[in-house]
Amino acid sequence: MTQPQPLDLDAIEARAAAATPGPWRVETHAPTLSRLVRSDDGTLVIDFGYVGNRTQADAEFVAHAPEDITALADEIRRLRAQVIAVTELCDAAEKQAIRWEHPLPVPEWVTEVRRALAVEAHVVADDSDDPDTLPAWLQQRFGPCGPDWDDLDDDDRAYWEHHARAVRRAVARRGFKPDVAAHRAARP
Known part of the structure; x- marks a missing residue:
């Protein structure tokens, strides 16, 4: 079984930073009922078309991706730091016991x-x-x-x-x- 590679948070955050700046929002094009994800400056427009209610959820997911990715990367870094701290605490307790x-x-x-x-x-x-x-x-x-x-x-x-x-x-x-x-x- 192949080991999963650790997430490269720097690369993920670099891709997010290179994307069109946010915030992004979902709009509904009234004549066609298609869902659009649009940036505030108008440089990004993603047309999801209309294929029922699922299109709204897809558009919401994409519209929130920039801030969600940043928040997830921050949380992963925080959790990794906690794992290191807990591991060091375990190492110290072991060292104390076997010294x-x-x-x-x-x-x-x-x-x-x-x-x-x-x-x-x-x-x-x-x-x-x-x-x-x-x-x-x-x-x-x-x-x-x-x-x-x-x-x-x-x-x-x-x-x-x-x-x-x-x-x-x-x-x-x-x-x-x-x-x-x-x-x-x-x-x-």
């Missing part, structure tokens, strides 16, 4: 938030029917002298699950953060 010689369990709310944010197809959610093998693989690869995965206690499993989530985040953003200041400067 000790004997790591504490990662708070349950962090797991629930990450599950809710796991919308990427390549991220295996905890409630998936497919077993998540990345933590066990990491433990086997980078902790080969320790016990087998099935013999690990909850704290050790939490440690490797944390690292698996870190790997997934790095893959999702196409690389590890080389420097925290650069990462923060690059945020929207």
Whole structure:
């Protein structure tokens, strides 16, 4: 299955900005009952003709597209910023939990938030029917002298699950953060 590409909000907003300036309004051409979308300066006229009541809804949709697109792009940017803030909060809570010689369990709310944010197809959610093998693989690869995965206690499993989530985040953003200041400067 092909992964959907993230929306390029800059390109969408550039197309909206290049369009005829608004506001646009719907008019009805009385003799023919056709619906028109017209800009205030008259440089834009879209004739929808008349094919029944549906034409009015189509014309209204087009007439409101410029402000709707701008509002949707603003909302997407706001939501993306919130996801970044929540992800950073989860990262901080995880880091706090596992910083000790004997790591504490990662708070349950962090797991629930990450599950809710796991919308990427390549991220295996905890409630998936497919077993998540990345933590066990990491433990086997980078902790080969320790016990087998099935013999690990909850704290050790939490440690490797944390690292698996870190790997997934790095893959999702196409690389590890080389420097925290650069990462923060690059945020929207």
